[in-house]
Amino acid sequence: MDETRELAVVTGASSGIGFELARKFAENGFDLLICAEDRELDAAAEQLSAVGDGSVTAVRADLSGSGGVDRLYDAISATGRPVDAAALNAGVGQGGAFVDTDLADEQAVIDLNITSTVRLAKRMLPDMVERGKGRVLITSSIAATMPGSFQAVYNASKSFLQSSAAAVGNELKDTGVTVTSLMPGPTETEFFERAGMGDTRIGRSDKDDPAQVAEQGFAALMRGSGRVVAGSAKTKAQEAANKVLPDSRKAQTHRRMAEPGSGT
Numbered sequence: 001m002d003e004t005r006e007l008a009v010v011t012g013a014s015s016g017i018g019f020e021l022a023r024k025f026a027e028n029g030f031d032l033l034i035c036a037e038d039r040e041l042d043a044a045a046e047q048l049s050a051v052g053d054g055s056v057t058a059v060r061a062d063l064s065g066s067g068g069v070d071r072l073y074d075a076i077s078a079t080g081r082p083v084d085a086a087a088l089n090a091g092v093g094q095g096g097a098f099v100d101t102d103l104a105d106e107q108a109v110i111d112l113n114i115t116s117t118v119r120l121a122k123r124m125l126p127d128m129v130e131r132g133k134g135r136v137l138i139t140s141s142i143a144a145t146m147p148g149s150f151q152a153v154y155n156a157s158k159s160f161l162q163s164s165a166a167a168v169g170n171e172l173k174d175t176g177v178t179v180t181s182l183m184p185g186p187t188e189t190e191f192f193e194r195a196g197m198g199d200t201r202i203g204r205s206d207k208d209d210p211a212q213v214a215e216q217g218f219a220a221l222m223r224g225s226g227r228v229v230a231g232s233a234k235t236k237a238q239e240a241a242n243k244v245l246p247d248s249r250k251a252q253t254h255r256r257m258a259e260p261g262s263g264t
Helices: 016-027 040-049 066-078 103-131 152-171 210-223 233-242 247-258
Strands: 007-011 031-036 056-060 085-088 134-139 177-184 227-230
Touching: 007 016, 007 066, 007 103, 016 031, 016 040, 016 085, 016 134, 016 210, 031 040, 031 066, 040 056, 056 066, 066 103, 085 103, 085 210, 103 134, 103 152, 103 177, 134 152, 134 210, 152 177, 152 227, 177 210, 210 227, 227 233
Parallel strands: 007 031, 007 085, 031 056, 085 134, 134 177, 177 227
Antiparallel strands: none
């Protein structure tokens, strides 16, 4: 790594929005330290190495447990460099009726989406505040704005991230450190397949381009914005509507999109 360059850390970087965020950092002159738990990480690192002229370090770790977070943070510390920007993007979903899904699957959503983000932020933010410089992007979702019928725990996890990002960002407003919440809508990634939602209306619908989402998210991060609704005009319109619709209406709308079998 070139210590004259800025260093960015991106989690969930092997594919989808995370990979595209990492690409934006590389295109804009950052060295990269990327993390994911799957085998796609090495291929992603190879592709990202061809972007720009910075270095790419890959750390394979399961962030849903404290051991994975420790492994990632140890790798960051081993660089001997400060983190200038971090995209805390790792996440997972789970579709299905709450009374039918396995507790272990729902707990995995909480562990990765919420707990790992809090653990990493607790490690990274104090260092940034001490330096008086740093940017953190937390991937929430427009799912945070509506009760998630048939995705009850997932939507709630994104609401947690949205609320905590806004709160911590306010706490740090005079420190030189910014926290940005990225709120994409349904995006063309592996998310819905992995969440077991291939037969739902939302799973089969047209979705936003992850490169577009990442571009808008990166721009908001660099501006120091508190949050950005990223993606298509349709996604932005949905978020605007959710500001005024009652929860009961939003829950019913979500049900029509996410109920198992709704896409057949």
